[in-house]
Amino acid sequence: MGYIDEVLERVKTKNAAEPEFLQAVEEVLETIRPAIEANEEKYKKEALLERITEPERVVRFRVPWVDDKGQVQVNVGYRVQFNSAIGPYKGGLRFHPSVNLGIIKFLGFEQIFKNSLTGLPIGGGKGGSDFDPKGKSDREVMAFCQSFMTELCRHIGPDTDVPAGDIGVGGREIGYMFGQYKRIRNAYEGVLTGKGLTFGGSLARTEATGYGLLYITEELMKCHGESMEGKTVVVSGAGNVAIYAIQKAHQMGAKVVTCSDSTGWIYDSEGIDVELLREVKEVKRARLTEYAAARKSAEYHEGRGVWQIKCDIALPCATQNELHLEDAKQLVANGCKAVCEGANMPTTLDATKYLQENGVYFICGKASNAGGVATSALEMSQNSERLSWTFEEVDSKLKDIMVNIYHNIDDAAKRYGKEGDYVTGSNIAGFEKVAEAMTAQGIV
Ligand code: NDP
Ligand code: 2IT
Numbered sequence: 001m002g003y004i005d006e007v008l009e010r011v012k013t014k015n016a017a018e019p020e021f022l023q024a025v026e027e028v029l030e031t032i033r034p035a036i037e038a039n040e041e042k043y044k045k046e047a048l049l050e051r052i053t054e055p056e057r058v059v060r061f062r063v064p065w066v067d068d069k070g071q072v073q074v075n076v077g078y079r080v081q082f083n084s085a086i087g088p089y090k091g092g093l094r095f096h097p098s099v100n101l102g103i104i105k106f107l108g109f110e111q112i113f114k115n116s117l118t119g120l121p122i123g124g125g126k127g128g129s130d131f132d133p134k135g136k137s138d139r140e141v142m143a144f145c146q147s148f149m150t151e152l153c154r155h156i157g158p159d160t161d162v163p164a165g166d167i168g169v170g171g172r173e174i175g176y177m178f179g180q181y182k183r184i185r186n187a188y189e190g191v192l193t194g195k196g197l198t199f200g201g202s203l204a205r206t207e208a209t210g211y212g213l214l215y216i217t218e219e220l221m222k223c224h225g226e227s228m229e230g231k232t233v234v235v236s237g238a239g240n241v242a243i244y245a246i247q248k249a250h251q252m253g254a255k256v257v258t259c260s261d262s263t264g265w266i267y268d269s270e271g272i273d274v275e276l277l278r279e280v281k282e283v284k285r286a287r288l289t290e291y292a293a294a295r296k297s298a299e300y301h302e303g304r305g306v307w308q309i310k311c312d313i314a315l316p317c318a319t320q321n322e323l324h325l326e327d328a329k330q331l332v333a334n335g336c337k338a339v340c341e342g343a344n345m346p347t348t349l350d351a352t353k354y355l356q357e358n359g360v361y362f363i364c365g366k367a368s369n370a371g372g373v374a375t376s377a378l379e380m381s382q383n384s385e386r387l388s389w390t391f392e393e394v395d396s397k398l399k400d401i402m403v404n405i406y407h408n409i410d411d412a413a414k415r416y417g418k419e420g421d422y423v424t425g426s427n428i429a430g431f432e433k434v435a436e437a438m439t440a441q442g443i444v
Contacts, residue, residue: 019102027345043435052435057155058078075148077151079125079155082124082126083112085441091124092128093165094166097132117370122373146179149181157191164373208375209244210245212368213369215398233249233311237261238259242342243274268295288300317343323346323351
């Protein structure tokens with residue numbers, strides 16, 4: 001058995017109850033095979049793959065808080081500090097009832113390679129809780145965030161680990177957590193990103209993941225002799241990533257006809273009205289039924305279904321494993337040309353394979369959604385120099401980063417004779433930098 005297969009077996013045995021983590025590891029290890037085989041003896045002696053698949057540190061803690069009825073509630077908090085070879089741990093916090101250690105580990109593992117692809121000095125980490133912000137009052141959310149940070153603040157710092165948002169964590173939650181960190185540590189520092197603009201946040205961070213997704217999609221299309229103009233786009237999700245992906249797609253002359261949330265989805269033949277969507281989701285925190293009620297051209301459907309709509313480009317922007325093999329078949333049958341992931345691991349492994357084998361250009365999340373964390377790293381730079389850059393400055397850096405990522409993953413795929421396989425290209429390009437840094441730093 002070769003080195004990769006030995007490690008894969010061991011990872012599967014040790015983490016048998018963590019299917020999402022195993023899925024993420026399998027995708028990376030299977031595709032970096034040619035890069036590993038070129039240096040197999042060296043990597044095996046250094047146990048590089050055993051080290052890269054084992055988090056440097058996992059913190060799990062109790063989060064007690066009091067609800068509006070005076071009842072004490074208890075949630076679980078996590079921070080997985082996965083790899084600090086190229087910089088301080090960096091990655092979001094997810095608040096969602098489905099959160100468990102395996103999900104946070106998969107996200108932390110992905111983050112190592114994504115952060116490497118940005119070209120910026122950030123390591124990989126992720127955290128969160130099984131707390132559900134849905135239906136909670138602002139006071140309850142604040143009570144939870146303060147309790148969560150009371151424990152988390154011992155483990156993070158601006159040069160150690162810098163969390164940010166993810167599902168269920170946006171500007172409101174980051175604000176409450178920043179306030180509590182500052183109060184306990186008595187330090188005004190850039191320990192979180194995605195902060196409000198009045199207390200150290202960066203312009204364009206809110207938009208960055210969605211905008212970055214469209215910048216890389218546009219570059220992909222351009223390099224295949226196409227433009228975004230006039231394209232029909234299908235988007236899933238209706239949160240931070242989806243909203244700004246839709247906005248930028250429209251600015252580029254495409255028409256986005258769908259979005260979805262955890263209960264249903266919208267088909268809007270006139271194109272999604274972003275301002276209305278923002279009002280429903282960002283301001284009212286309501287369901288998409290309110291969008292449909294306010295707009296004649298919109299149909300609301302319960303359940304899932306956006307991938308059945310005919311499109312040129314599909315952008316999954318909700319959550320992991322939301323695009324299955326049967327969805328991939330439908331997309332191919334409808335003539336879809338490109339799938340670029342805004343969410344983390346939204347496409348199952350068999351769906352990915354099917355899309356690639358049927359000539360659909362496919363860019364995986366660790367490349368295509370890297371604009372969010374890249375802009376977080378730009379927020380860290382601004383905090384360090386105690387200055388704020390203009391929206392245009394940040395946005396133009398973001399665009400350069402995304403275009404560079406496209407060419408780096410394209411080149412890496414070509415170097416290993418896998419032209420057009422952007423999953424292999426992303427994983428190899430992300431891995432090479434981290435592996436070199438780990439080797440140089442000795443056995444740690
Ligand atoms: P939000 O919480 O802002 O939005 C998530 C959206 O997906 C919501 O509309 C939510 O529905 C919908 N959704 C549908 N099904 C599910 C489900 N099973 N679990 C959770 N959400 C579901 O999150 P983001 O937009 O920030 O994140 C979306 C994806 O993008 C995630 O995979 C995240 O990891 C990834 N990502 C986020 C980045 C960021 O900067 N925020 C950066 C890079 C990746 P509802 O409205 O009903 O809650
Ligand atoms: O998945 C991700 O890259 C994020 N949720 C953003 C992380 C960050 O640190 O901005």
